[in-house]
Amino acid sequence: MKATIVLIEDNERNRYLTTFLLEKYDYKVYQAVDGQSGIEMVRQLQPDLILLDIQLPGMDGYAVARELTRNQGPRNIPIVAVTSYAMPGDRERVLDSGCIGYIEKPINPATFVQEIEQYLSAHGDQECAQEH
Numbered sequence: 001m002k003a004t005i006v007l008i009e010d011n012e013r014n015r016y017l018t019t020f021l022l023e024k025y026d027y028k029v030y031q032a033v034d035g036q037s038g039i040e041m042v043r044q045l046q047p048d049l050i051l052l053d054i055q056l057p058g059m060d061g062y063a064v065a066r067e068l069t070r071n072q073g074p075r076n077i078p079i080v081a082v083t084s085y086a087m088p089g090d091r092e093r094v095l096d097s098g099c100i101g102y103i104e105k106p107i108n109p110a111t112f113v114q115e116i117e118q119y120l121s122a123h124g125d126q127e128c129a130q131e132h
């Protein structure tokens with residue numbers, strides 16, 4: 001079975017496109033529309049990867065990433081930010097908050113799934129194989 005991904009994104013069109021692309025490649029995608037419900041979902045599902053929008057209502061993506069990495073469960077679940085921020089320093093801020101990387105919006109449908117696969121294979125594949 002392909003990897004399980006929790007997508008935390010408040011924009012409906014982005015949720016739709018991201019999920020559509022990943023499901024086409026047999027990933028199992030669970031959607032959360034804000035940070036708090038995303039954190040709950042991650043704790044319950046222990047997914048293989050978290051895709052995290054930075055601009056979220058209420059708790060922003062930086063806070064979500066900090067919370068998730070501060071209270072990690074038994075697994076070190078990789079968090080990848082998906083954001084339209086492209087100011088100098090934003091990348092560092094994303095990485096400082098606990099994300100392993102950064103995909104720029106608007107996402108490129110031609111390369112998006114490949115990018116996700118690279119993050120997945122670089123992080124904890126052996127561990128996933130044991131657990132699933």
Ligand code: MN
Pocket residue numbers: 009010011053054055056
């Ligand atoms: Mn957003």
